[in-house]
Amino acid sequence: MIDPGWGDGTRAVHAGDPPPVPGGPLRPSPVFAAPFHLGDQPPRAGGADAYARTEHPTLRVLEEAIGALDGGRCLAFATGMAAISAAVLACAGAGDRVLLPSDGYYTTRILADAELDRLGLRIEYVPTLGIEGLAAGGGLSGVRMVLLETPSNPQLDVCDVAAVARAARAAGAVLAVDNTTATPIGQRPLDLGADLTVGSDTKALTGHSDLLLGHVSTRDDALHDRVRAWRNSTGGTPGPFEAWLGHRSMSTLDLRLARQAQTAAAVAEVLAAHPVVRGTRWPWRREDPSFELASRQMLRPNGVVSAEFADEAAVLRFLGATRLWVAATSFGGVHSTVDRRAQWGGDEVPAGFVRFSCGIEDTADVVADLEAGLAAL
Numbered sequence: 576m577i578d579p580g581w582g583d584g585t586r587a588v589h590a591g592d593p594p595p596v597p598g599g600p601l602r603p604s605p606v607f608a609a610p611f612h613l614g615d616q617p618p619r620a621g622g623a624d625a626y627a628r629t630e631h632p633t634l635r636v637l638e639e640a641i642g643a644l645d646g647g648r649c650l651a652f653a654t655g656m657a658a659i660s661a662a663v664l665a666c667a668g669a670g671d672r673v674l675l676p677s678d679g680y681y682t683t684r685i686l687a688d689a690e691l692d693r694l695g696l697r698i699e700y701v702p703t704l705g706i707e708g709l710a711a712g713g714g715l716s717g718v719r720m721v722l723l724e725t726p727s728n729p730q731l732d733v734c735d736v737a738a739v740a741r742a743a744r745a746a747g748a749v750l751a752v753d754n755t756t757a758t759p760i761g762q763r764p765l766d767l768g769a770d771l772t773v774g775s776d777t778k779a780l781t782g783h784s785d786l787l788l789g790h791v792s793t794r795d796d797a798l799h800d801r802v803r804a805w806r807n808s809t810g811g812t813p814g815p816f817e818a819w820l821g822h823r824s825m826s827t828l829d830l831r832l833a834r835q836a837q838t839a840a841a842v843a844e845v846l847a848a849h850p851v852v853r854g855t856r857w858p859w860r861r862e863d864p865s866f867e868l869a870s871r872q873m874l875r876p877n878g879v880v881s882a883e884f885a886d887e888a889a890v891l892r893f894l895g896a897t898r899l900w901v902a903a904t905s906f907g908g909v910h911s912t913v914d915r916r917a918q919w920g921g922d923e924v925p926a927g928f929v930r931f932s933c934g935i936e937d938t939a940d941v942v943a944d945l946e947a948g949l950a951a952l
């Protein structure tokens with residue numbers, strides 16, 4: 576059991592660990608099993624495991640760990656999209672109005688347009704900067720579910736979760752927050768009044784660019800049971816190896832975020848001062864439009880920065896002149912990466928818009944490499 580009064584580093588290391596037992600390992604080892612011995616008792620008598628799609632020991636460890644950081648009961652999924660689709664489809668059905676961010680992760684919009692619409696959900700898109708006004712003006716009346724993504728990916732706008740949560744509660748709508756960019760130690764949506772917090776743990780939470788995971792956490796037992804029932808029957812459960820690796824990787828979250836944020840602060844300053852780079856965004860930069868709200872609502876910064884180069888050719892020239900900054904999608908990993916978002920076609924961003932994900936290399940090396948790349952512009 577972790578002490579909620581402990582700091583981020585202590586909680587990240589100890590979350591999910593069993594009580595110390597003489598002769599036992601410090602970290603729980605993975606249990607590789609699909610079916611488990613049933614014996615001569617009815618399945619699950621005495622809480623014994625039966626089949627790993629519904630539950631397994633390594634999954635419980637991972638869920639205990641993430642849930643401790645989120646401040647809720649966690650259900651882990653094989654990917655972030657499995658978690659998001661479970662959250663939406665466990666809460667809303669045919670005929671229900673569901674509000675999604677128009678400027679959030681683009682595959683959530685693909686899910687909505689390709690699948691949710693076909694199933695009869697009535698999807699409406701609202702920009703991250705527009706949802707608070709809509710909610711304050713009574714715009715959530717008749718809405719079944721709202722999904723926020725704050726900071727939004729990739730443009731890093733921030734909305735007031737507590738204000739939207741109050742309006743959602745008054746309207747009887749379920750509020751979910753995609754907390755991927757912030758991570759569970761960077762923002763606690765459940766403390767801010769959200770019913771569900773969801774995340775792609777493929778990103779900074781596990782942070783080594785070598786596994787896919789996602790999760791949904793809640794304090795509402797009925798919602799928890801709905802999402803669990805959805806997972807049991809649709810089968811998005813992570814297996815033991817991913818669950819173990821995820822738990823192992825989480826232990827260093829505090830250290831990784833600290834280095835990533837330190838580098839991001841320096842990277843954002845260099846980008847903002849450069850004459851041909853426009854629109855630098857990092858919500859913890861004093862000049863950023865999200866600064867005031869991010870500082871109030873979030874617990875700590877992270878390593879994702881965005882900015883605009885002149886065009887695609889400029890991004891390619893930049894990448895041709897860097898050694899540490901490599902082109903890759905995703906974010907939150909230990910390597911410093913650059914993603915030109917327009918190449919994927921899902922975001923309404925200019926051709927030269929890039930998302931920088933600061934890794935955990937030495938800040939001075941990453942900044943020097945950034946300057947080398949910028950010199951090629």
Ligand SMILES: Cc1ncc(COP(=O)(O)O)c(C=O)c1O
Nearest residue numbers: 654655656680728755775777788
């Ligand atoms: C904000 C956000 N939510 C959800 C996802 C989906 O996660 P996954 O790729 O693990 O399915 C992503 C992936 O980039 C993301 O950035």
